[in-house]
Amino acid sequence: MNPAVRRAAGFVLLAVTLATACTFLGRWQWNRHVTRDAAIATAEANWAAAPVPVAEVVADPTAALPDGDVWRSVTLVGRYATEATVLLRNRPVDGSPAYHVLVPFVPEDPDGQDLGTVLVVDRGWVPTGSDASAAVDVPDPPAGTVTVTVRLRQPEHPSTRSAPAGQVQAVDVAQVLAAGGGDLADLTPYAAFGSLVSEQPAASTALGELPAPSTDPGSHLSYAFQWWVFAAGSLGAFTWMGVRELRDPRPVPGGPAPSRTPAAPASRRRGGRAEDEEDALVDAQLDAGAASTAGSPIEDAGSPLEDDDQASEIRSR
Numbered sequence: 631m632n633p634a635v636r637r638a639a640g641f642v643l644l645a646v647t648l649a650t651a652c653t654f655l656g657r658w659q660w661n662r663h664v665t666r667d668a669a670i671a672t673a674e675a676n677w678a679a680a681p682v683p684v685a686e687v688v689a690d691p692t693a694a695l696p697d698g699d700v701w702r703s704v705t706l707v708g709r710y711a712t713e714a715t716v717l718l719r720n721r722p723v724d725g726s727p728a729y730h731v732l733v734p735f736v737p738e739d740p741d742g743q744d745l746g747t748v749l750v751v752d753r754g755w756v757p758t759g760s761d762a763s764a765a766v767d768v769p770d771p772p773a774g775t776v777t778v779t780v781r782l783r784q785p786e787h788p789s790t791r792s793a794p795a796g797q798v799q800a801v802d803v804a805q806v807l808a809a810g811g812g813d814l815a816d817l818t819p820y821a822a823f824g825s826l827v828s829e830q831p832a833a834s835t836a837l838g839e840l841p842a843p844s845t846d847p848g849s850h851l852s853y854a855f856q857w858w859v860f861a862a863g864s865l866g867a868f869t870w871m872g873v874r875e876l877r878d879p880r881p882v883p884g885g886p887a888p889s890r891t892p893a894a895p896a897s898r899r900r901g902g903r904a905e906d907e908e909d910a911l912v913d914a915q916l917d918a919g920a921a922s923t924a925g926s927p928i929e930d931a932g933s934p935l936e937d938d939d940q941a942s943e944i945r946s947r
Contacts, residue, residue: 634875634876635875635876637872637875638872638873638875638876639872640872641868641869641871641872641875642868642869642872644864644868645864645865645866645867645868645869645872646865648860648861648864648865648868649861649862649864649865650861651861652857652858652860652861652864653857653858653861655857656853656854656855656856656857656858656861657854659850659851659853659854659857660850660851660854662848662850663847663848663850663851663854666847666848666850667847668697669697669700670845670847672697672698672700672701673700673701673843673845674845676699676700676701676702676703676781677701677781677842677843679702679703680703681703681704681705681779681827682702682703682704682705683704683705683706684704684705684706684737684749686704687699687702687704687782688704688782688820688822691747691749691818691819691820691821692818692820692821693821694784694821694822695782695783695784695821695822697784699782700782700783700784701781701782701783701843702781702782703779703780703781703827704779704780704781704782704824705777705778705779706735706737706749706777706778706780706824707737707738707740707775707776707777707778708735708736708737708738708744708745708775708776708778709735709736709738709773709774709775709776710733710734710735710736710751710771710772710773710776711733711734711735711736711748711810711812711813711814712733712770712771712773713810713811713812714733714734714807714810714811714812714814715731715732715733715768715796715810716732716733716796716797716798716806716809716810717729717730717731717732717766717768717796717797717798718730718731718732718752718797718798718799718800718801719793719797719798719799720799721755723755723838723841724841726757727757727758728755728756728757728758728838729755729756729757729758729766729768729797730752730754730755730801730840731752731753731754731755731756731768731837732750732751732752732753732798732801732806732810732823733750733751733753733771734748734749734750734751734806734807734810734812734814735748735749735750735751735776735778735824736748736814736817737749738775742775744817746816746817746818747817747818747819747820748807748814748817748818748819748820749780749819749820749822749823749824750801750803750806750807750819750820750823750824751778751780751823751824751825751826752783752801752823752824752825752826752840753771753826753837754826754836754837754838754839754840755837755838755840756768756769756837756838757838769833769834769835769836769837770833770834770835771829771833772829772831772832772833772834776829776830776831777829777830778824778826778827778828778829778830779826779827779828779829780824780825780826780827781824781825781827782822782823782824783801783822783823783824783825784822785801785802785803785821785822785823786800786801786802787800787802788800788802788804788805789802789805793809795809796809796810797809801823803819803820803821803823804819806823807819825840826840
C-alpha cells in the first residue's frame with residue numbers, strides 16, 4: 631500500500647475512533663444531566679406536598695422506595711427507641727463538622743401496640759466539638775407516644791469503613807440497627823429512612839435542623855456539549871489531515887523522489903499546419919543560400935537584400 635494512503639487511512643481511523651468515544655462520553659454526561667434534573671423536579675414537588683400517613687405512600691415496608699416518592703412527607707405515631715441511638719459520622723453542616731443523630735422509631739396502633747415495624751429517623755445534627763473522638767452529649771427525643779412527620783429517603787450504600795461503637799459511616803438501615811443494638815430484632819425495618827420535619831410533642835432540646843436538598847444541576851450539561859464539540863473537532867481535523875496526505879504525499883526516506891511529469895516546451899510559433907510547413911521551407915532555402923555564398927565576402931555583404939527578396943517571393947507562392 632502506498633505510504634500516503636496508509637497514513638491517510640490511519641488519520642481517518644483515528645478521527646472516527648475519537649469522535650465515537652467523545653460522542654458516547656457526551657451521551658453519558660447528558661444522561662446524568664437528565665437524571666439530576668428529574669431528581670431536582672421530584673424533590674421540589676415532594677418538598678412542597680402536604681404530609682400524609684405513611685401507609686398511603688409505603689404499603690410494604692420492605693419494598694424499596696421509588697424515586698418518585700423521595701422527599702415525600704409522611705406521618706407516623708409511635709415511640710422512639712432511644713437506647714438504640716446511633717451517630718452518623720463525617721456529615722459536615724455549613725462547613726462545620728457534625729454528627730447526624732439516627733434514632734429508630736417504632737410505629738404503634740391507636741391502642742399503643744407495636745405494629746411490628748421500625749423506621750430509622752434522622753432527627754438532626756449535633757456538633758462534634760474540637761475533637762471528633764470525644765464523647766458527644768446528644769439530647770434525648772420526646773418520651774412516650776409521639777407523632778412525627780418525616781421526609782422519606784432512600785438508604786445509602788453500606789460502608790466498608792469501620793466506626794467507633796454506636797456510630798456508622800453511612801445511613802444503611804441494617805448497619806444502623808446493628809450499631810444501635812436494643813430490643814429491635816423482632817421488628818421489620820423499613821427499606822427507607824426518614825429525615826425529621828417535626829415532632830409532637832416537641833423535644834425539650836432541639837437538634838440542628840437538617841438542610842434542604844440541593845437543587846444545583848451541576849455541570850453535566852456543559853460537559854456533554856464539550857464532549858460533542860471535541861467529537862466534531864477531532865473528526866474534522868484528522869480527516870483533513872488524511873486528505874492532505876493524499877493531495878501532497880511526503881517523500882519516503884531512502885526512496886525515489888515523487889515523479890513529476892515534465893511540462894511540454896512552449897512552441898515559438900503559433901499557427902496552423904500549413905504555416906508551419908511554409909516557415910520550415912523558407913528557413914531551409916535561406917540556409918542553402920547562405921552556404922553557397924559563404925566563400926565571397928562581397929557577395930555575402932550584399933546577400934541580406936537578396937535573401938529578403940527570395941523569402942518574399944517564396945512566401946508569395
